[in-house]
Amino acid sequence: MAKPVMAIAEQRNGIFRKATYEVVSEGRRLADQLGTELVAVLLGSGIEGLSQQLAHYGANKVLMGDNEIFKNYSSEGYTKTILEAVKKVDPEIILLPASTFGKDLGPRLAAHLGVGLATDCVKLRLENGKLRAIRPMYAGKVLAEHELLAKPQIVSLRPNNFPALSPDASKTATIEPLNVPISAGDLRAVVKEFVSGEGGKVELTEANIIVSGGRGMKGPENFKILEELAAVLGAAVGASRSAVDAGWRPHSDQVGQTGKTVSPNLYIACGISGAIQHLAGMSSSKCIVAINKDPEAPIFQRADYGIVGDLFEVVPRLTEEFKKIIEK
Numbered sequence: 339m340a341k342p343v344m345a346i347a348e349q350r351n352g353i354f355r356k357a358t359y360e361v362v363s364e365g366r367r368l369a370d371q372l373g374t375e376l377v378a379v380l381l382g383s384g385i386e387g388l389s390q391q392l393a394h395y396g397a398n399k400v401l402m403g404d405n406e407i408f409k410n411y412s413s414e415g416y417t418k419t420i421l422e423a424v425k426k427v428d429p430e431i432i433l434l435p436a437s438t439f440g441k442d443l444g445p446r447l448a449a450h451l452g453v454g455l456a457t458d459c460v461k462l463r464l465e466n467g468k469l470r471a472i473r474p475m476y477a478g479k480v481l482a483e484h485e486l487l488a489k490p491q492i493v494s495l496r497p498n499n500f501p502a503l504s505p506d507a508s509k510t511a512t513i514e515p516l517n518v519p520i521s522a523g524d525l526r527a528v529v530k531e532f533v534s535g536e537g538g539k540v541e542l543t544e545a546n547i548i549v550s551g552g553r554g555m556k557g558p559e560n561f562k563i564l565e566e567l568a569a570v571l572g573a574a575v576g577a578s579r580s581a582v583d584a585g586w587r588p589h590s591d592q593v594g595q596t597g598k599t600v601s602p603n604l605y606i607a608c609g610i611s612g613a614i615q616h617l618a619g620m621s622s623s624k625c626i627v628a629i630n631k632d633p634e635a636p637i638f639q640r641a642d643y644g645i646v647g648d649l650f651e652v653v654p655r656l657t658e659e660f661k662k663i664i665e666k
């Protein structure tokens with residue numbers, strides 16, 4: 339049997355991030371094609387109840403590090419423990435989410451193991467049992483296909499790109515404790531607290547629908563009309579860098595090369611011209627709708643649907659129409 343596939347789970351406060359289900363599901367698909375088992379690694383504090391959820395998405399085995407020290411993510415603690423898991427399992431492939439967590443952890447694991455890493459992949463395929471990782475480069479202008487020569491092959495997966503399997507509650511996994519001696523003194527940096535944004539806000543990278551505003555919004559007060567549309571659609575509100583640089587929105591809302599990479603099912607760009615640095619963060623959205631009064635705006639070249647018009651007229655009308663449809 340081929341060596342196992344390993345999937346690293348990400349949870350916060352005892353709740354899995356959506357990307358975890360995607361990573362575990364993709365791990366299951368690869369393990370099936372390779373005819374091998376899928377081992378998930380789960381670290382946290384008080385997380386015993388969580389491990390079987392990973393089985394529902396296809397993990398055969400869960401290596402669980404349940405320790406007060408893992409209450410919050412720590413670069414050194416997680417890296418040291420996961421390296422032990424890697425030693426134990428000797429996986430062929432390691433998958434992790436390309437979230438902030440995976441962006442910190444992936445390179446550390448690769449450096450310690452002396453292997454390559456393909457980050458922010460949007461597609462994976464196997465060719466003669468070898469993994470091919472497809473990832474956008476040059477701000478999304480090209481898709482590059484990578485072959486990682488050293489083993490294990492580590493890849494991080496862009497959230498919202500890999501469909502999660504439907505969970506099957508009848509599936510169970512073997513749970514094994516992962517006891518690696520770590521004390522507070524081993525950690526040079528400690529995350530004391532996570533301060534989340536406004537309560538109830540949908541996280542951009544996990545959102546299925548995003549309504550974004552750019553310089554065309556003309557001022558911070560006008561984002562109210564996007565928030566109203568977002569509330570009707572259950573969407574998150576994003577922004578271009580111009581809107582963020584102007585101080586209209588917090589940096590955490592910025593979509594793009596120097597902001598967040600998002601892949602929602604629907605991205606509605608309002609008053610955004612479509613600069614390459616903005617497209618870098620949202621062009622893998624499944625359906626792009628652009629509202630812009632300039633018919634020559636570059637965003638229309640990427641949009642699936644374009645509305646040429648004044649957003650201050652178009653957005654409230656869309657909100658009204660969506661409200662009517664949803665209320666039906």
Ligand SMILES: Cc1cc2nc3c(=O)[nH]c(=O)nc-3n(C[C@H](O)[C@H](O)[C@H](O)COP(=O)(O)OP(=O)(O)OC[C@H]3O[C@@H](n4cnc5c(N)ncnc54)[C@H](O)[C@@H]3O)c2cc1C
Nearest residue numbers: 552553554578579594595596597609610611615616631649
């Ligand atoms: C190194 C680097 C990194 C960068 N990173 C990012 C990044 O992460 N994210 C990002 O977004 N940008 C980034 N940028 C900036 C990027 O180049 C653009 O400047 C920026 O995206 C433009 O924002 P915008 O589309 O909101 O503004 P503009 O380009 O000014 O476009 C505003 C648009 O609004 C339209 N408009 C105006 N009024 C209305 C109206 N009433 N109704 C409808 N439409 C209207 C206009 O026709 C225009 O197309 C980066 C730049 C650099 C150099």
